Amino acid sequence: MTRAQQIGVILGLAIVAVLSVLRASDPPLLSIVRDLTFDQYQRLAPRAFEKLPVLVIDIDEASLREFGQWPWPRNRIAELVDRLSEMGASAIAFDVLFAEPDRLSPRNAVRDVTGIDPLVLDQLPDNDEILARSISQKPVVLGFGLSNQGQYLPPVKAGFAFTGESPLGAPPSIKAATPLLPQLEANAAGIGHISLNPGASSAVVRAVPLFLSDGKQFYPSLALEALRVAQGASTYVLAGAPDALNTMTFTKIGDFVVPVTASGELWLYVSRDTPERYISASKVLAAGGASAEVRAAIEGSIVFVGTSAAGLQDVRTTALGENVPGVSVHAQIVEQILSGHFLSRPDWANGVEILSIVVLGSFLVILTTFVTPAVALACGLLITLFALAASWAAFLYAGLLFDPLAPIVAGSITHFAATAFRFLVTDRERRDVRRAFGHYLSPSLLYRIEHTRNALRLGGDDRELTVMFVDVRNFTEISEQITPTEVVTFLNTLLDALSHHVIANEGTLDKFIGDSIMAFWNAPVDVADHAGKAVHSALAMRETLARLNANDAFHFGSERKVGIGIGIHTGLACVGNMGAETRFNYSAVGDAVNIAARIESSCKEVGFDILISESTAKLLPDHALLDAGTLSLKGKKTRTKLFAVVGDQKVARSAEFVAMHLLHQRLVDALKTRSATGRKLVRSAKLMAAGLTAGLPEFYRRISRRSDHFRDEEAVESRISAE
Incomplete structure (x- = not known):
């Protein structure tokens, strides 16, 4: 390894180290790109919609046209609850806040009218009490929202059991909530938060908190409470990490186990929005009663009551890029749990991705230093394809979310940095060689x-x-x-x-x-x-x-x-x-x-x-060579034996050259001994040579004048000394 290559490897590994630290810090840009990648995976392979016992009772445009603008009086909500309960809904969850008294209630409508006898006022109907009586002893779950004011926290209707270390500090924090009317709060079978992405910087709902915590108590989500009430379960089982505080691994609700992130969130694996998920509230409240089809759909189902009507602004964006009613997301959470199709980003995923940057980056640094840029680029592309294929396969077959872009981007930066250094520094000597030898050597040399x-x-x-x-x-x-x-x-x-x-x-x-x-x-x-x-x-x-x-x-x-x-x-x-x-x-x-x-x-x-x-x-030894004699070269004390090159191996094997070679040996022997047959052999050689190569006849025309060139060097030197 040259010094330039050593420096290149050191600088390349330093870049890998910096990129690894950058990935470990997880800056917002990387997080955004990672989320977009996972969104794209869901768009390519969304969760298939299955006909499960989960429905949305939609307060849609048709319902508002028939029953008036929102909010409806609570006695109509009570009627909706009675209808759904009578049809056999296993749980009725409201993605609606009941934080203030019903202003349309007769008692509240005339409260401020002067001259009304308080006794008469007390005898007027109160829609909130009507709704409270309606939800009493029914599987109704009410929702609450987060608030930045006050100190109200709703009562928890379920118990909690723990395994492992305490995960109380794991979920997102709740400081206060929108208050529920006391009579509704007391009669509800379950109470859950309706927040889908509190504190998220993106409008896209990707992971939802199944629990909130004030450090002393857990507060389940609306979807979890609906699932718990539907099963008649009384307790949540929360699993903490065996060796780490404030970390969750899964939760168990009745018969269902739900894997969660360390902070108790569920990665949403959504299906495309479909009309099959919705039933208009107007069909449930129809004057002649609901149709048999509607009754069959509601019986045994977990129903979420919410609105998709324009102007009510309860719209969320899913990973599929669809804008859907918020109530639909709650329904999809339960669908996902019932179907068992989960997504998971393990806690060790970050470590694997950082390690992949270190390993692949180091490999590319060494590869780029010691092989040609084309080979290094080809290997880099193969690594990219492998990372994409492995990440996609993990998502498709195991529901695991691994970020392929972090190692790909880091590897690309490392590759191009190492390539640039090689071009500017390491390959400079090679370019000098090419400039010096390009016109004088073959490409292989x-x-x-x-x-x-x-x-x-x-x-x-x-x-x-x-x-x-x-x-x-x-x-x-x-x-x-x-x-x-x-x-x-x-x-x-x-x-x-x-x-x-x-x-x-x-x-x-x-x-x-x-x-x-x-x-x-x-x-x-x-x-x-x-x-x-x-x-x-x-x-x-x-x-x-x-x-x-x-x-x-x-x-x-x-x-x-x-x-x-x-x-x-x-x-x-x-x-x-x-x-x-x-x-x-x-x-x-x-x-x-x-x-x-x-x-x-x-x-x-x-x-x-x-x-x-x-x-x-x-x-x-296998070439067509003829003895040209021993010549005195200028400046050399001793004579040098030379050979005439007639042809290559193919010529040497030809019958013509074999005959020529035999004749030539006889001629050389004659010249050495000054035999009288020499002249005859020279004539024969000139005739035979004409068929081999153009210059050979001239070689034989001169050979008789060079007879001394074929005698032994010692004999010639002795003759010269005697003379």
């Missing part, structure tokens, strides 16, 4: 050198290289006959075509020296079969030059052909960045380089375009 530490350090290493020199024949004569601009065009066309084969065969272009090319293999990184790739590059150059000549690519006319000489040698050389700290070139120096250059010059004497040294030939 570039990738390998990019991932090699200290690739551009000043200095060199001793390595076995295969070095190639390419030179244009008769360049001086060519340049004398054309303009300088045409010389540049000619060189660009030729050198571009030839150098392409160096790159294609994983070689390194060292430099262009006028009309020459210097290249080498096995640096800056190891290249397998470097000698073979150098020779294949040379053979490809031979074919390319023949095509360029045939197509008159240099515009010299069909009579003038361009020729090249190629010398190749394998040996030890020093390769690396050479020059100054601020400006240097990647190059190779040493005896191996000099020998390759001298071999290229020997092509003129030998009369063949591709010559290689014996050290290179030993690495290519």
Whole structure:
């Protein structure tokens, strides 16, 4: 790992830590986004509406048209209670506040009229007393609201039993309530609060408190009281956490167990609003009595009395985005409990989400540092899809609410931050490598050198290289006959075509020296079969030059052909960045380089375009090679054995080359011994060579003049000494 990568990992992990702390603090924006995500889940898969014994007796527009504006006189409410009770309702819950005396009551209507005898006044009907007598001994549950004034708290009609630690401090706090009329309060079978989302910043009702607490007493919700009264239960069982105060886990009402949040709230899993949930109050109060259909629906049902009439402003927004009467939400709470379809966001969900940010963020930091950006992005997208799929599956199959966006957003921030750092800092060295080597190395070698530490350090290493020199024949004569601009065009066309084969065969272009090319293999990184790739590059150059000549690519006319000489040698050389700290070139120096250059010059004497040294030939036993003799290279004390490259492995296996090779060996033996058969063998070789490669006949035309090149070096040296 480079220092830049180490810094990148440290900074990336620091970002992960900051994001984890930010998620742990749960700022409002994250909470809003999380709630919207859970809303979307419900919209995609809402709770299916089931025909359960829960109804809303709706004081709707039709009821107001028939019986007058709201509020109705309490004697009509009493009649509604009597009708519902007679039809067999198991509980009658009012999402209506009875906080003040009925102003439409006859007694109250004339109370302020002067001259009324108090005895007569007392004999006038009181609608509140009528309603109190009506609800007495009936399963009626009255509602109360929260108040910021006074000290009134309603009586609690049920008992409470606890398991675990006390959860008294868990529910939302209640300081005061809207007062109920004493006679109604005394005769009600149950009293529950009607607050759906007290203190919530959002108008959407997502979780409702099933209990309120003043620190001494629990106050159940209207829906829970209706369910309790319908079952004839007298006690709530509240479960606190076994090892934590002021924490709730579930509540039991009669036969039903309801999971709750730590503060005693129920996550609403709503169904779509449907007319099947409602019965108009006008149908219950119909003059001729309710229809058999209405009676059948009400019998045994928990009914909630409330209003959907416009202008009464009892409208709430659900997670499905629907605006529904508040009384409908109370009914849906009981529906949800009866159906057993619950949503739950476990207390440990926050911990899991924070841990996922740490784990996935750290993974992305390491991934982005050590793999390509494309691979890191693909992995990031897979992680995103996995988080979404896991969260959705948890909701769909287990009713669990896990936030997928927190780890996704944190992971995205981490990924792009790490990617930006890598681009600006970590990959800078690699971009420098590309600028330095982009025109001289193949893409595969570039990738390998990019991932090699200290690739551009000043200095060199001793390595076995295969070095190639390419030179244009008769360049001086060519340049004398054309303009300088045409010389540049000619060189660009030729050198571009030839150098392409160096790159294609994983070689390194060292430099262009006028009309020459210097290249080498096995640096800056190891290249397998470097000698073979150098020779294949040379053979490809031979074919390319023949095509360029045939197509008159240099515009010299069909009579003038361009020729090249190629010398190749394998040996030890020093390769690396050479020059100054601020400006240097990647190059190779040493005896191996000099020998390759001298071999290229020997092509003129030998009369063949591709010559290689014996050290290179030993690495290519399966290629089509012919012994070119042992030559004295300029500046070398000892002679060097060379080989002419006729072709690759395919040519070496051909019948023509096999025959040529046998004939060549006989010719070499004749030249060594100065046999009289040498001339005859040369003629035969020239005829046979014409079918193999274009330059080979010239090789044999010159071979008899180079007979000394095929004699043993010791014998030649002895002859020279004797002379």
